[in-house]
Amino acid sequence: MKHSTQRILCTHTGSLPRPxxxxxxxxxxxxxxxxxxxxxxxxxxxxxxxxxxxxVAAGLDIVNDGEMSKVSYSTYVTERLSxxxxxxxxxxxxxxxxFPEWALGLGMGDVSDTIAVPACxxxxxxxxxxxxxxxxxxxxxxxxxxxxxxxxxxxASPGVVSLFxxxxxxxSHDDYLHALAAAMKVEYDAIHQAGFVLQIDCxxxxxxxxxxxxxxxxEEWRRTLLLxxxxxxxxxCDIPPADMRIHLCxxxxxxxxxxxxxxxxxxxxxxxxxxxxxxxxxANPRHEHEWQVFEDVALPDGKVLIPGVIDTTTSYVEHxxxxxxxxxxxxxxxxxxxxxxxxxxGFASAAAMAPIxxxxxxxxxxAMADGAERASGELWDGRPAHTPVTLPR
Amino acid sequence: xxxxxxxxxxVLTTHAGSLPRPxxxxxxxxRGGDRSDxxxxxxxxxxxxEAVGRxxxxxxxxxxxxxxGKVGFILYVADRLAGxxxxxxxxxVYSRHGPxxxxxxxxxxxxxxxGTAISGEQEAGIREETTMLVNDGPITYTGAAQLAExxxxxxxxxxxxxxxxxxxxxxxxxxxxMQMVRRHYESHAELLEALGEALAHEYRxxxxxxxxxxxxxxxxxxxxxxxxxxxxxxxxxQVAVQIDVLNRALRGIDPSRVRIHLCxxxxxxxxxxxxxxxxxIDLAYRVNxxxxxxxxANPRHEHEWTVFEEAPLPEGKYVIPGVIDVCSPYIEHPEVVAQRIERYARVVxxxxxxxxxxxGFGSTAGRTNVxxxxxxxxxxxxxxxxxxxxxxxxxxxRSGKAAP
Numbered sequence: 001m002k003h004s005t006q007r008i009l010c011t012h013t014g015s016l017p018r019p020x021x022x023x024x025x026x027x028x029x030x031x032x033x034x035x036x037x038x039x040x041x042x043x044x045x046x047x048x049x050x051x052x053x054x055x056v057a058a059g060l061d062i063v064n065d066g067e068m069s070k071v072s073y074s075t076y077v078t079e080r081l082s083x084x085x086x087x088x089x090x091x092x093x094x095x096x097x098x099f100p101e102w103a104l105g106l107g108m109g110d111v112s113d114t115i116a117v118p119a120c121x122x123x124x125x126x127x128x129x130x131x132x133x134x135x136x137x138x139x140x141x142x143x144x145x146x147x148x149x150x151x152x153x154x155x156a157s158p159g160v161v162s163l164f165x166x167x168x169x170x171x172s173h174d175d176y177l178h179a180l181a182a183a184m185k186v187e188y189d190a191i192h193q194a195g196f197v198l199q200i201d202c203x204x205x206x207x208x209x210x211x212x213x214x215x216x217x218x219e220e221w222r223r224t225l226l227l228x229x230x231x232x233x234x235x236x237c238d239i240p241p242a243d244m245r246i247h248l249c250x251x252x253x254x255x256x257x258x259x260x261x262x263x264x265x266x267x268x269x270x271x272x273x274x275x276x277x278x279x280x281x282x283a284n285p286r287h288e289h290e291w292q293v294f295e296d297v298a299l300p301d302g303k304v305l306i307p308g309v310i311d312t313t314t315s316y317v318e319h320x321x322x323x324x325x326x327x328x329x330x331x332x333x334x335x336x337x338x339x340x341x342x343x344x345x346g347f348a349s350a351a352a353m354a355p356i357x358x359x360x361x362x363x364x365x366x367a368m369a370d371g372a373e374r375a376s377g378e379l380w381d382g383r384p385a386h387t388p389v390t391l392p393r
Numbered sequence: 394x395x396x397x398x399x400x401x402x403x404v405l406t407t408h409a410g411s412l413p414r415p416x417x418x419x420x421x422x423x424r425g426g427d428r429s430d431x432x433x434x435x436x437x438x439x440x441x442x443e444a445v446g447r448x449x450x451x452x453x454x455x456x457x458x459x460x461x462g463k464v465g466f467i468l469y470v471a472d473r474l475a476g477x478x479x480x481x482x483x484x485x486v487y488s489r490h491g492p493x494x495x496x497x498x499x500x501x502x503x504x505x506x507x508g509t510a511i512s513g514e515q516e517a518g519i520r521e522e523t524t525m526l527v528n529d530g531p532i533t534y535t536g537a538a539q540l541a542e543x544x545x546x547x548x549x550x551x552x553x554x555x556x557x558x559x560x561x562x563x564x565x566x567x568x569x570x571m572q573m574v575r576r577h578y579e580s581h582a583e584l585l586e587a588l589g590e591a592l593a594h595e596y597r598x599x600x601x602x603x604x605x606x607x608x609x610x611x612x613x614x615x616x617x618x619x620x621x622x623x624x625x626x627x628x629x630x631q632v633a634v635q636i637d638v639l640n641r642a643l644r645g646i647d648p649s650r651v652r653i654h655l656c657x658x659x660x661x662x663x664x665x666x667x668x669x670x671x672x673x674i675d676l677a678y679r680v681n682x683x684x685x686x687x688x689x690a691n692p693r694h695e696h697e698w699t700v701f702e703e704a705p706l707p708e709g710k711y712v713i714p715g716v717i718d719v720c721s722p723y724i725e726h727p728e729v730v731a732q733r734i735e736r737y738a739r740v741v742x743x744x745x746x747x748x749x750x751x752x753g754f755g756s757t758a759g760r761t762n763v764x765x766x767x768x769x770x771x772x773x774x775x776x777x778x779x780x781x782x783x784x785x786x787x788x789x790x791r792s793g794k795a796a797p
Binding site for chain 1: 498661662663664665669671672674675690691692693694695696699700703704718720721722723724725726728729731732764766767770
């Protein structure tokens with residue numbers, strides 16, 4: 001994993017809006033009516049090449065495939081893992097349930113109807129490597145053309161799979177987690193061996209608090225969290241920490257978020273996860289203040305922060321000076337070389353849901369790169385990040 | 394009621410004026426027409442009292458009537474001015490251009506306005522035909538009775554309520570002129586002058602009634618809507634003229650009882666063409682108003698507290714930064730609110746900051762970006778954040794003074 005040694009590097013969380021035809025194909029796959037496999041593969045390949053080029057053009061340093069081939073960042077695993085079928089319970093955030101009138105506006109009522117959620121009904125194994133190998137090949141090809149600074153690929157954590165795909169087979173939650181860890185290890189190792197930075201998506205470590213176990217005490221939930229981190233560490237035991245990052249989030253939806261667990265309540269457990277990089281929401285109005293946590297809690301050696309400096313739920317294009325201010329707050333606390341600029345979450349966590357217009361998405365990524373340049377100027381060259389006031393007479 | 398004398402032991406809270414109207418009130422406003430019917434008047438009064446009660450319960454110190462009786466922050470003047478009427482038309486500044494950021498991303502319109510009831514001026518520029526003000530005769534102020542009813546409603550609503558102060562918004566002459574199709578006056582300058590003279594009656598009546606007057610002045614900052622194709626210099630010259638007219642309309646009014654509200658349009662669009670505050674802050678300072686309310690929470694303007702470092706707040710003025718984003722359903726964490734307040738307080742002094750919101754929660758009666766109950770939760774977060782900021786700021790200023 002490259003670090004911000006000479007300037008602040010930029011990356012993002014992973015998912016980007018799919019082209020319309022690809023989105024339609026992914027929705028069909030999700031509904032059990034897959035389009036022609038060859039046509040689909042061609043669509044994905046073209047989309048990956050394009051999205052890598054667009055990230056580089058927007059000024060991003062550490063890019064990915066935009067999750068073009070995936071129905072969603074977590075449920076894609078059902079195509080690759082054995083043991084899933086039937087119907088599982090679907091989860092809805094309780095903060096939204098507190099404000100049902102908002103859920104209606106979001107169309108949240110429809111989501112569970114369009115996204116089928118199976119359950120774990122049999123032994124989990126990594127049964128189908130073909131989609132993974134295709135993803136790796138597409139990204140490898142796109143990178144050869146666009147030559148980015150660094151490349152990452154996302155994979156679901158054992159914990160997030162357990163959050164969204166109900167266990168109806170294993171005797172305990174812990175058994176389920178270990179089975180998922182053993183299976184997902186295949187994918188993690190393959191991504192690492194391909195030479196990409198492995199990003200493990202871990203909303204279970206933050207959003208899990210208000211989605212998975214809203215009734216539990218913080219102490220009870222922290223015990224569950226330890227199990228999730230243990231499973232993650234087991235699954236990544238053969239990969240050097242410096243080649244991995246995790247992504248924490250509280251749910252990529254435009255909601256009140258008043259039940260989100262504070263970062264400070266989970267950070268000690270998050271630090272126990274092996275990956276060196278920690279990406280997390282730090283731009284939206286529920287988490288923007290949490291840079292201050294790092295004034296009280298020292299960042300362990302070797303860890304690097306990837307704070308979200310772009311809010312992925314608003315169409316406002318962040319002002320580059322705001323991006324710079326957000327980066328500077330972190331850099332002043334943990335040191336400039338230990339900060340990489342990122343986004344709060346994905347721009348299309350599920351293919352069918354891209355709340356921000358695609359063109360605006362890339363304008364926001366550009367604003368991040370411009371802001372990182374301003375912050376770098378201040379951090380390395382002592383040039384103020386903001387434009388001075390020069391009023392005409 | 395006392396004038397605002399921000400005390401260094403507290404950070405006062407307020408908001409930008411409009412709040413979500415109850416459904417039945419909204420229906421009355423949207424229907425238009427006569428409101429002198431006793432039952433309607435009574436209901437409007439109740440609704441103002443409810444709006445005040447909600448604000449007090451949420452911890453707001455300087456409250457408004459929620460603009461309960463207004464159909465929109467601009468269009469309401471049609472009821473109060475002779476020589477001005479409403480018309481569905483394709484003419485007019487907004488409908489000719491629309492916000493420049495949305496011109497760049499026309500496909501974003503569906504996103505920016507999805508799930509909301511679009512109406513009034515927010516709709517302008519988006520659909521080909523929209524409701525515009527039309528000037529078809531000499532303009533005089535004929536709204537004294539409606540205004541008096543509004544002032545009485547607010548006064549009644551405040552009885553027995555523990556508030557620091559209360560304010561009432563009114564539109565600036567120039568924003569009304571820009572939203573107006575001119576058929577009577579020969580020039581824009583004459584129209585602007587006539588509007589200034591007419592609206593002066595409203596401004597004075599609000600202050601004479603003991604309330605703070607808030608003049609909504611999006612015309613100072615709204616270059617991307619009102620003058621996108623103009624050079625900055627030409628736009629600044631235009632704004633300077635507008636401010637001269639506004640200051641004449643404010644003549645004789647104690648500036649400490651006046652605040653202005655600067656904004657860039659209350660819609661969840663990309664906003665990448667918004668004029669930087671630093672380009673017009675000196676002009677905003679020229680208005681004879683002590684308070685300056687400005688968007689400072691949304692991602693396009695949150696960084697602009699730095700402007701006040703280099704363009705210091707003139708003596709006697711105070712700033713009302715928006716610390717709540719009115720386009721986002723996220724309920725701001727009180728610590729986010731506190732940090733935003735502290736950034737301003739460190740630059741302009743804690744005694745010169747009143748915590749506010751970016752813009753209204755119902756700039757027009759028919760449109761809200763955020764559901765009502767989340768609005769109250771956001772205002773409660775504002776109050777809680779202001780308390781946290783005050784306790785820290787006062788502690789640090791005390792320890793500073795105590796230092797040898």
